[in-house]
Every structure is written in C-alpha cells, then in structure tokens.
Amino acid sequence: MYSQGLIGADGTTEETEEFLAAFQARIDREEKIEPNDPMPEGYRKTLIRQIGQHAHSEIVGMLPEGNWITRAPSLRRKAALLAKVQDEGGHGLYLYSAAETLGVSREQMTEELLSGKAKYSSIFNYPTPTWADMGTIGWLVDGAAIMNQIPLCRCSYGPYARAMIRVCKEESFHQRQGYELLISLCNGTKEQKDMAQDSINRWWWPSLMMFGPHDADSSHSEQSMKWKIKRFSNDELRQKFIDATVPQAEYLGLTVPDPDLKWNPEKNNGKGGYDHGEINWVEFWQVVKGHGQMNRDRIKARKKAWNDGEWVRDAALAHAEKRAARQTAQAAE
Amino acid sequence: MLRSPMLKNGLRVKPHKLQNREEKMSKETPLWEVFIRPRNGLSHKHCGSLHAADEVMALQAARDTYTRRGEGLSIWVVPSKSIFASDPDQAAENFEPGVDKVYRHPTFYDIPEEVGHM
Ligand SMILES: [Fe+2]
Ligand SMILES: [Fe+2]
Numbered sequence: 001m002y003s004q005g006l007i008g009a010d011g012t013t014e015e016t017e018e019f020l021a022a023f024q025a026r027i028d029r030e031e032k033i034e035p036n037d038p039m040p041e042g043y044r045k046t047l048i049r050q051i052g053q054h055a056h057s058e059i060v061g062m063l064p065e066g067n068w069i070t071r072a073p074s075l076r077r078k079a080a081l082l083a084k085v086q087d088e089g090g091h092g093l094y095l096y097s098a099a100e101t102l103g104v105s106r107e108q109m110t111e112e113l114l115s116g117k118a119k120y121s122s123i124f125n126y127p128t129p130t131w132a133d134m135g136t137i138g139w140l141v142d143g144a145a146i147m148n149q150i151p152l153c154r155c156s157y158g159p160y161a162r163a164m165i166r167v168c169k170e171e172s173f174h175q176r177q178g179y180e181l182l183i184s185l186c187n188g189t190k191e192q193k194d195m196a197q198d199s200i201n202r203w204w205w206p207s208l209m210m211f212g213p214h215d216a217d218s219s220h221s222e223q224s225m226k227w228k229i230k231r232f233s234n235d236e237l238r239q240k241f242i243d244a245t246v247p248q249a250e251y252l253g254l255t256v257p258d259p260d261l262k263w264n265p266e267k268n269n270g271k272g273g274y275d276h277g278e279i280n281w282v283e284f285w286q287v288v289k290g291h292g293q294m295n296r297d298r299i300k301a302r303k304k305a306w307n308d309g310e311w312v313r314d315a316a317l318a319h320a321e322k323r324a325a326r327q328t329a330q331a332a333e
Numbered sequence: 334m335l336r337s338p339m340l341k342n343g344l345r346v347k348p349h350k351l352q353n354r355e356e357k358m359s360k361e362t363p364l365w366e367v368f369i370r371p372r373n374g375l376s377h378k379h380c381g382s383l384h385a386a387d388e389v390m391a392l393q394a395a396r397d398t399y400t401r402r403g404e405g406l407s408i409w410v411v412p413s414k415s416i417f418a419s420d421p422d423q424a425a426e427n428f429e430p431g432v433d434k435v436y437r438h439p440t441f442y443d444i445p446e447e448v449g450h451m
Contacts (some may be wrong), residue, residue, distance in 0.1 A: 032374035034407070079436045087437075143451075162376055176442035176451055183445075251448050 004121050004212045005050035005057075006220040006230075007288060013042030027228050032158040035101040043227055046220065047157050048102050049118075050229065052109045055095035056120035060113075060298050062088045064128040065137060073131065080177040081134060087170050094163040101159045114303050116290060123210050125292030132185055132192075132199035138178015140200075140207040140245065146171050147241045148211065151231035179248065186252045193253070200249065201257045208276075209284045211238040217281075243273045345420040364413040365391040367398075369405035377409050385410075 013020070023040055026033065033039055062085050069085065072078035096106055112118035123141055128134070149171065152164040185196040212218055212234040224230045232240075242261075249256050260277030267273030286292065362384040368377035380399050385391035391410040400408070419427055435441050444451050 034370075076436070079434070080442075083434065083437045158374055158376075161374065172439040172451070173437060173442065176439050176444055177436075179444060179448070179451060180442040183443075248448055248451075251445070 004119065004210065004288070005053045006046070006212070006218070006224060007053070007119050009046045009049040009220045009224075011042040011046045011220055011223045013040040015040050024226070027156050027226075030228075031156075032161065033156050034158045042223070043229075044102050046224060046227070046229060047160065048099055048104045050224075051095055051099040051102075051160055052104065052112070053119050053121075055092045055099060055109065056113045056118055057124065058088050058092035058095060060120045060124045060302065061141075062092075063298055063301055064124055064126070064294075065134060067128055068131065068134050071131070072134075077134075077181065080173075084138070084174050084177065087174065091167045091170070094166055095160075098157075098159040098163045110306060114299065114306060116299065119288060120298075121210055122284060122287040122292065123206050124298060125287050125294045126202070126206050127294055130195050130199055132182070132195040133203070135178045135181035135185060135196065136199040136203045138174050138176075139182060139248070140178075140203050141210070142171055142174040142178060143245060144207050144210045144241055146175060147237050147244075151237075154228075154231060156228040182252055182254075186254065196252065197254050200254055204256045204258070205279065205283075206287075208238055208242070208279055209287075211235070211241065213281070213284070239268070239273060242276055243268070246274055345423050346417050362386055365395070365410045366413050366416060367391075367395040368409040368411070369395075369399060370407040371405050373406060377407065380404075382413060 015023075019038070020040060023038070023043070033043075065081060065088075066085050069078065069081050072081050096109060099109060100106060109118065113120070123144075128137070146168065149164050149168050153161055153168055155161045155164065182196050185192040215221060215233045215235045218234055221230065221233060225233070246256060246261065258277045260275065262275045263272065264275045265272045267275070287295070290296075363386065364382055364384055365388075366382050367380055369380050370377045383391065383394050383398055385394050388410060392408055395408045395410055399405070431437075
C-alpha cells in the first residue's frame with residue numbers, strides 16, 4: 001500500500017537521453033501514459049513493484065479485520081465491516097489488473113507475495129486483539145490510505161490513476177464507519193473508552209509508519225516524483241495526516257501516544273501544524289523485513305488460501321477446456 | 334451451445350445479440366465493437382460497432398466512422414463474438430442487491446460537523 005509501495009523498486013533504466021527526455025516532456029505536460037505507449041524500463045518496473053505491492057496490501061489487509069466479522073456486536077456493525085472487507089478485496093483486484101497492463105502476470109505477483117519477494121504495507125503485521133481496533137483501523141489506517149491514494153488519482157500512469165479514482169470513491173465510508181464506531185465506544189462505559197484509548201496507543205505509531213521512510217532515507221522517491229508516479233513526499237503526507245487526525249482524537253476525548261506532540265504555529269508556512277516525536281525506524285524496518293508480530297501468520301493465511309483454492313482453479317479450467325472441445329466437435333459434425 | 338443461456342457462477346450469460354446473427358450467416362463480414370478513448374487519461378468507452386474482414390480494416394473503418402470530428406485519441410476494436418453479456422431479464426436479481434445496502438455509502442455514518450470533512 002501507499003508510500004511503502006516503492007520499497008524494493010528498481011528504477012534503473014538504460015534508454016537513450018533523447019528517449020528519456022521525450023518521455024519526461026510528456027510527463028511534464030501532464031499527459032497520461034497508457035499501456036501501449038513507449039516508456040522507460042525503469043518506469044515500468046517501478047510501477048509493477050508499486051502497484052503490485054499496493055494490491056497485496058489490499059488483499060492482506062482483509063485479514064486483520066476479517067478476524068472480527070463473526071464477532072461484531074450488532075447487525076449494523078457486522079454489515080459495515082463485511083462491506084468494508086469486501087471492498088478491500090475489490091481494491092486488490094482493480095490494482096492487480098492495473099499491474100497486469102504492464103506485462104506482469106497475476107500468478108507471478110502472487111508467487112512473489114507468497115515467497116516474500118514482494119512486500120505489503122507494514123501496518124497489516126500488527127494484531128487486532130480488541131473490537132476497538134475495528135474503529136481505529138477505519139479511522140487511522142484507512143485515513144492514512146486515503147491521504148496517500150488521493151494524489152495517486154493523478155498518477156502519470158493511466159490505468160493506475162483510474163483504479164485509484166474508483167478506490168478513493170469507496171474509501172470514504174471506511175474511515176467514517178471506523179470513526180463512528182469510536183464515537184460510540186467513547187460515549188459508552190469507562191471500559192469501552194479505555195478500550196478505545198488502548199487501541200489508539202497501539203495503532204498511532206504504526207499508522208505514521210504507513211507513509212514510509214523519512215524523505216532523506218527514501219531511495220526511490222526522487223525519480224518517482226519526477227515521473228509523477230507520486231506527487232508528495234512521505235514526510236509531507238505524514239505531516240498532513242497528523243494535522244488532520246490529532247483534532248479528531250481530541251474530539252473523541254482521547255490522546256495520541258506522543259509526549260513530544262506540540263502545536264507549532266510556524267509550521268506549514270505559518271498555517272501551523274504539529275511537531276511530533278521520532279518514529280521507531282528500527283521497528284519499521286524489522287516489520288518490513290518480515291519480523292513483525294503477524295508477518296508469519298499473514299503469509300501462512302495467504303498460502304493456505306492459494307493452496308486450498310488450487311483444485312477449484314484447476315477444475316474450472318478443465319471444465320472450460322472440456323466445453324470448448326465439445327463445441328469444436330459439434331461444429332465439425 | 335453458445336446460443337442458449339448458460340449458468341456461470343449463478344449469473345446467466347448471453348452472447349452478444351449481434352453475435353447470434355453472425356453465427357447464422359457465417360459468410361457475412363465479421364462484426365466488431367468499437368471503443369474510443371475520448372481524451373488523454375480517460376478510459377476507452379464503447380461507441381458502436383461495424384463490419385470488417387480483419388482487425389486492420391476494422392481499425393481503419395472505426396477511424397473513418399467514429400472519429401471524423403476529433404472524438405478520440407485511441408481506438409480499440411474487439412470481435413463482437415468475444416463479448417458476452419449478462420441477461421437483461423436477470424437485471425433485477427443481479428443488481429437490486431446493490432441498491433438496498435445503504436451502509437456501503439459514507440452518508441450512512443453519523444460524523445458530527447465539528448469533526449470536519451472525512
Ligand atoms: Fe482499500
Ligand atoms: Fe479501505
């Protein structure tokens with residue numbers, strides 16, 4: 001998902017200066033690049049990596065919430081959660097097909113996810129032990145996703161930009177249902193409000209990590225900005241997210257777990273914004289490299305789904321082949 | 334057979350109606366569906382169909398038929414016989430389930446105005 005999508009991207013490219021300049025001129029004119037257009041190999045590879053990892057994030061992202069569907073406390077909440085998880089599955093599919101326009105197959109992308117070669121957003125490697133997590137995920141995790149995805153609607157690659165427009169239209173309810181859930185908890189008993197606070201304590205920092213490494217440490221960002229694959233830097237988006245969500249936490253009567261958080265009127269060219277404490281980058285890289293709390297379970301769940309579904313895929317293909325053969329035989333009669 | 338409606342994952346599939354015609358008269362010039370990208374950045378949109386012997390002639394005919402006044406930047410042609418459609422008689426059972434699920438829309442959730450846009 002999102003700014004972490006560039007992790008592991010290889011933007012090296014070997015085209016002539018003229019070719020690259022002509023391509024850059026198209027980008028600078030805000031022209032969309034389409035599948036059959038000439039494009040630098042580095043642009044194609046970067047997009048395959050980013051869109052593929054974005055797709056994987058949507059699919060793996062169904063797991064932490066899917067975990068709670070059967071235990072939702074009311075029909076209203078169950079319907080909302082079910083609809084949200086269903087949407088995430090759809091987002092994964094839109095994105096896989098956008099990546100496929102660049103010449104990579106669905107099977108190849110799936111294999112790379114299962115082998116660990118391709119990544120997905122670090123956020124989904126945290127557990128969801130309480131019901132309040134369903135609220136916090138909608139509010140913060142989908143909120144961060146929206147922050148990242150809105151500029152992607154203007155990405156230079158047409159199929160990705162169009163998929164993002166569709167996704168963004170559907171995301172809004174995800175964030176609202178989460179925040180609404182937290183409002184009910186915060187208007188409830190002390191135990192319920194404590195549960196909400198505990199959940200924010202656990203999700204706040206991992207949500208900030210969703211925007212990816214610091215700009216200074218984000219090795220592929222510069223080329224991607226030039227190619228208009230991304231429009232804002234990781235730190236810019238993270239700042240926007242903090243400035244938007246801190247007042248929303250205050251409205252709930254909850255605090256974010258950052259003792260260094262402080263309003264700074266000078267920030268954002270005098271518009272004001274929040275200074276914040278340092279992110280634990282050691283934890284971030286550990287989770288990205290596969291050593292988070294839930295990495296093994298997530299991949300295990302995806303492998304199981306893939307393996308258990310094998311006979312269904314095989315049977316469907318065999319059936320289609322049999323029908324085609326029968327039709328050919330009938331036509332020959 | 335293609336001509337009879339088939340059940341596929343509970344969704345009845347119908348061949349494109351013009352495809353039926355074509356199958357009956359196999360000597361006829363094949364039919365193509367034309368899709369045009371009206372502007373840079375937009376997706377291709379169906380705009381009509383035409384007859385042509387092969388894909389090269391189909392593209393030329395599509396250009397002459399559908400883009401005489403700057404209607405587009407790119408053309409796709411697809412053999413009509415490759416298009417399968419959902420059965421219109423089944424529209425209610427296909428699409429009504431999507432209508433009554435108000436909880437799929439952002440306005441279903443109450444967010445106080447003080448919180449701002451979300
Ligand atoms: Fe999503
Ligand atoms: Fe979402």
